[in-house]
Amino acid sequence: MAFQILLNMFLGFTWMFLTASYEPIAFLKGYFFGLLIIFAFRRFFPSRFYLLRVFAIISLILLFLKELVLSNVAVVKSVLKPKLDMKPGIFALPTVLERDWEITTLANLITLTPGTLVIDVSDDKKILYVHAMDIEDANEAIDSIKNTFEKAILEVSK
């Protein structure tokens, strides 16, 4: 990915010098055409086309914002309810992510969405212990985290 971005910058500068105009807009134009060239030659690179990864990161951010708003509504509801009838608890969340930054990202995302909070990560980095404000069904919560956050992070790191 780093190599492709570097190459793209290089193509942008090449365009700037070829057209002999040194404004930011010329660089952007060159960057765009360089992107097209890299896209055309994408199967000769060892890693996949880097724009796909950028899209994956953007979709991860959007997904996270959506979850943030939805679960904030849930917390507001349970705080303002006249009767405290929630069922808090700690459940174990097995994860397939392996690298440190992936686990950090997952833990931060889980903690930032209200209703769930990571208490600890097991020593072999396979299980996250998550405190949930309301576990109707722990398996359901595990499934929803696995299907949304974990999938999106895997999409970025693929």
Added chain:
Amino acid sequence: MIEIANILIVVFLLIGAFLSLVAAFGVIRLPDVYTRNHAASKSATLGVMCILIGALLYFYFIDGYFNPRIVLGIVFIFLTSPVAGHLIGRAAYNSGVKLWDQSVRDDYKEVSEKKKKLAEKVSR
């Protein structure tokens, strides 16, 4: 145009203030450290974020200049608040604060006890 901007700014500020208020209520009402931590560290995140977005829009539409420091503020809130929430929860559990008596399950108990025993062995 200015009218629409004004309405947007007011809506953001009101939502932010409301969420911060609910977070404060939550800290008072909820039964134990962990659930209070939920209210304090996260409803507050979105609340502060909404207020900052309102301020950003105000500077952009009324004063006509885009304030990058507010964007940085939002980013730093996102970076720091989950870490703080996580550390408070972890420190509370490991120093022996009990869960609320109506909590339904605790998968972390065994692991934590194992760790404590290990720590005692090492310290001996």
